[in-house]
Amino acid sequence: MKPLKVIFQPSGKRGEIQEGKTVLEASRELGVGIESLCGGKQTCGKCRVKILEGEFSPFSQEEGKWIGESEREGGIRLACSARILKDAVIFIPEESLAQIQIIRKRISERPVELNPTIKSYFVKLTPPSFYDLSGDFERLQKTLSDAHSLPPLHIDYPALSKLTKVLREGDWEVTVFVWMDREILDVKPKNNVKVSGLAIDIGTTTIAGYLCDLKTGELIATQSMMNPQVIYGEDVISRITFAMDHPDGLQILHQAVINGLNQLIQLITESSNTSPEDIYELTVVGNTAMHHLFLGIDPQPLGVSPFPPAIHQSMDIKGRDLRLKIHPSANVHILPIEAGFVGADNVGVLLALEPYNQDDMVLIIDVGTNGELVIGNRNHLLSASCAIGPALEGAHIQFGMRAAQGAIERIEISPKNFEVNYEVIGNSKPRGICGSGIIDGVAELYRAGIIDSSGRFKKEIRSPRLRWINEKPEFVIAWKEETSIGKDIVITQKDIRNVQLAKAALYAGAKLMMKKLGIEKLDKVILAGAFGAYIHPEKAMILGMFPDCDLKNVFSVGNAAGEGARIVLLNKEKRLEANEIVKKIKYVELTLEIDFQREFVEAMDIPHMRDSFPHLHLYRQ
Numbered sequence: 001m002k003p004l005k006v007i008f009q010p011s012g013k014r015g016e017i018q019e020g021k022t023v024l025e026a027s028r029e030l031g032v033g034i035e036s037l038c039g040g041k042q043t044c045g046k047c048r049v050k051i052l053e054g055e056f057s058p059f060s061q062e063e064g065k066w067i068g069e070s071e072r073e074g075g076i077r078l079a080c081s082a083r084i085l086k087d088a089v090i091f092i093p094e095e096s097l098a099q100i101q102i103i104r105k106r107i108s109e110r111p112v113e114l115n116p117t118i119k120s121y122f123v124k125l126t127p128p129s130f131y132d133l134s135g136d137f138e139r140l141q142k143t144l145s146d147a148h149s150l151p152p153l154h155i156d157y158p159a160l161s162k163l164t165k166v167l168r169e170g171d172w173e174v175t176v177f178v179w180m181d182r183e184i185l186d187v188k189p190k191n192n193v194k195v196s197g198l199a200i201d202i203g204t205t206t207i208a209g210y211l212c213d214l215k216t217g218e219l220i221a222t223q224s225m226m227n228p229q230v231i232y233g234e235d236v237i238s239r240i241t242f243a244m245d246h247p248d249g250l251q252i253l254h255q256a257v258i259n260g261l262n263q264l265i266q267l268i269t270e271s272s273n274t275s276p277e278d279i280y281e282l283t284v285v286g287n288t289a290m291h292h293l294f295l296g297i298d299p300q301p302l303g304v305s306p307f308p309p310a311i312h313q314s315m316d317i318k319g320r321d322l323r324l325k326i327h328p329s330a331n332v333h334i335l336p337i338e339a340g341f342v343g344a345d346n347v348g349v350l351l352a353l354e355p356y357n358q359d360d361m362v363l364i365i366d367v368g369t370n371g372e373l374v375i376g377n378r379n380h381l382l383s384a385s386c387a388i389g390p391a392l393e394g395a396h397i398q399f400g401m402r403a404a405q406g407a408i409e410r411i412e413i414s415p416k417n418f419e420v421n422y423e424v425i426g427n428s429k430p431r432g433i434c435g436s437g438i439i440d441g442v443a444e445l446y447r448a449g450i451i452d453s454s455g456r457f458k459k460e461i462r463s464p465r466l467r468w469i470n471e472k473p474e475f476v477i478a479w480k481e482e483t484s485i486g487k488d489i490v491i492t493q494k495d496i497r498n499v500q501l502a503k504a505a506l507y508a509g510a511k512l513m514m515k516k517l518g519i520e521k522l523d524k525v526i527l528a529g530a531f532g533a534y535i536h537p538e539k540a541m542i543l544g545m546f547p548d549c550d551l552k553n554v555f556s557v558g559n560a561a562g563e564g565a566r567i568v569l570l571n572k573e574k575r576l577e578a579n580e581i582v583k584k585i586k587y588v589e590l591t592l593e594i595d596f597q598r599e600f601v602e603a604m605d606i607p608h609m610r611d612s613f614p615h616l617h618l619y620r621q
């Protein structure tokens with residue numbers, strides 16, 4: 001196969017690629033961002049490009065689902081389907097350009113009792129003499145035991161290799177950094193006090209880091225970035241598939257996340273005037289697939305029922321074994337995993353929100369790329385994972401996009417004249433609708449009486465915004481003059497259907513879990529996750545994303561998983577608590593529940609076919 005010349009417009013980026021690569025693959029190699037919400041599986045229709053020159057593989061059946069006859073004649077193709085066979089010039093329209101996602105990963109910074117695994121001790125040693133010829137390490141051990149009642153300690157090799165020099169450099173006055181009262185990680189001359197730790201949340205889409213001072217517990221800096229694995233697949237399943245389908249797939253994904261973390265470490269330490277070498281511990285949460293890929297463990301079994309993980313329990317390993325650029329002896333603590341699709345991120349959420357210490361019956365919905373549910377109180381705790389599909393992330397929605405610049409994130413529709421008010425991320429012209437926007441949009445279409453409880457557009461509505469194209473209705477949210485893509489941004493019947501499928505999965509899951517616990521009402525609902533935090537609680541309830549609850553007790557919280565990682569970083573006892581929760585919580589495999597299908601069908605209605613929402617009416621009066 002010979003190399004071909006490819007030019008991408010309008011950026012003008014160009015380079016050589018091997019014949020037979022898809023346009024999407026070529027764009028990745030040449031550093032051009034094309035939107036690919038499904039990771040190249042031809043199921044999202046977001047990677048549309050226009051062919052200007054060249055020869056490509058024939059138009060596929062899959063492409064026909066997304067591209068109409070006239071567009072096809074105009075040279076529109078799906079980048080993940082069209083393979084390049086000759087030198088080519090390809091145009092990427094504005095709506096297909098990958099945007100930098102707005103990363104929203106704030107945490108609540110709840111006070112945590114400081115009890116870290118890393119402690120530093122300043123000690124003065126008696127220098128050797130003819131009367132005391134003990135070795136440097138034994139001398140240090142004894143001093144620590146006498147002065148601080150520490151048990152006999154191990155010493156990590158990098159610390160041992162420098163010990164002799166440091167003791168003499170410090171004139172026998174040194175600071176010793178000890179992990180878990182068990183192992184010496186470092187010895188520095190004189191009184192050296194900087195000790196930092198980094199809490200990391202590896203999300204499918206974003207990675208967030210929280211740098212803390214382990215002497216004071218203070219949060220020194222936060223930093224987020226896109227998970228670099230995104231280019232190999234947008235969701236967990238497409239990453240697992242990538243790892244399976246490519247001989248070096250696992251290594252590529254593992255290396256991508258490690259490189260990303262090293263970049264994040266660099267950025268967060270630079271921004272806070274600390275050094276990567278001051279980071280003595282890293283705590284990590286992430287869903288099960290991210291956990292495995294971070295550790296370089298084959299995630300294949302996670303993609304096949306019954307989805308067993310390689311390991312459930314928490315782990316401590318050296319950062320150097322993962323080639324993390326932090327202190328050479330630093331420890332990496334990874335939180336335990338509950339079940340195949342309920343991972344260490346969920347354990348982090350539980351630690352942050354502590355439903356197991358409350359009398360109130362709490363439902364926690366962690367809406368990310370996957371939906372995770374926890375329900376319970378101090379007596380019972382159930383967890384489940386919900387396949388909500390990618391609709392709430394923008395895929396399978398005609399004008400869906402990520403939460404990036406130009407995404408409509410809030411929508412209001414007047415029930416009187418059906419006029420629309422919307423808010424756009426970055427205050428720019430809109431180019432699509434993100435997850436919280438589509439939830440708002442469908443809830444508002446219902447509230448304004450434009451769609452009925454089955455989600456269908458009402459034929460009797462008269463408004464220029466509601467139009468029927470080939471008998472298919474759509475509602476205009478933004479007219480083309482207002483948008484940056486030169487097209488009307490609409491919500492279609494199919495979009496509404498996809499949102500209904502996602503919300504019904506969450507509702508049915510919550511309802512089945514409530515039944516299992518024998519309860520009929522919820523005291524509290526918490527919407528967590530980077531995305532959940534931006535969902536408008538009332539709109540989510542109008543839509544029927546969760547069973548009725550007093551809206552005063554429905555909260556959106558920030559990144560609770562990341563908060564959990566921070567908690568175990570600052571307090572080692574919480575690690576024991578994490579292992580206890582994993583034993584206590586019962587995982588419900590929703591797909592095995594006989595009633596799931598019936599509950600799901602009933603939950604497709606807005607807000608629900610049977611269940612009443614007294615608090616919704618109360619609130620609106």
Ligand code: FES
Pocket residue numbers: 035036037038039040041042043044045046047078079080081
């Ligand atoms: S359809 Fe091409 S990336 Fe989704």
